Amino acid sequence: MPDSVLVAYGTTNGSTARIAETIAEVLRRDGLRAEALPARTVGSVAPYVAVVVGGGLYAGRWQKDARRFVRRHEHDLAERPLWLFSSGPLDPSASERDIPPVPGVKKAMQVLDAREHVTFGGCLEEGAKGWVARMILRSGKGGDFRDFPAIEAWAARVGSQLVGVAGRT
Template identity: 55%
Template sequence: MSTKRVLVAYGTEYGGTAGIAEQIGETLREDGLDAVVLPAADVHDVRGYDAVVLGGSLRGGRWSSKAAHCAERNADSLRHRPVWLFSSGPLDRSAEEHDIPPVAAVARQMQLIGAREHMTFGGTITARTPGLLARALIRQGKGGDFRNPERIRTWAHHIGSELAA
């Protein structure tokens, strides 16, 4: 039996979601899968993969347009393989404290492509994050890195075990 190929694609604004995607890819590789991590904007055909994990950053309650366009562009192929979606965004510990349901646009994507599951992870805004909004949030003391590496790895292992089953 050949190793399952898994695409981990992401739409990121400032790199935080890319970091989550890289960690998911690394964990899936540890689980013996052939995981490829790519920006969602670069994904034009998912037929070479046995499964897909697609993530996007959240800003103002909206999911990354790059992730959404990737899902729409590949919808027919995504419906024929296992797919998991994730979001990154809350700039606090809320993603740790309770399951955050997908925003409306992500819920629609889940239905469109028949995704198995969605997970929301905390986001990150630091002094290195570009943009006026980021600087304003940092000045207000609302910045920080709220991504939980252990939670990300646990979810990725869950996906790996589902694919191994």
């Protein structure tokens, strides 16, 4: 998809994928060409004029596929408009205040000159993979804390900044 926007994401249980798909959907609704893809499947960012990268937060770090994507494509990401998002707090805190990026994401923001980072609430529900996820669920701390109106508003803001950068459909 030449002249389009890539929304790459790292997810373990699918919550971050749904956020990325929502962001791409809003960008398309605003007239941009956009696609959401798992970060591990992206071979090159060369066809894209801008990139949004998101990762689920696990123990204070971005999900491994998001971390690897940023390292693997560091040079190309630094040459195009870039936004980052995280998903993870399993409480309403992300809807109540700005949550700064975790240290690894903050470093990536600086190295790549990312335009913005936002943290959205996460989602952890029955059937989630991983020992830690199961422990969290057993302790009663799971749930869906994604704020889709806030996600859509942020995506629209990204889209407004991209007008004239990415090709229109």
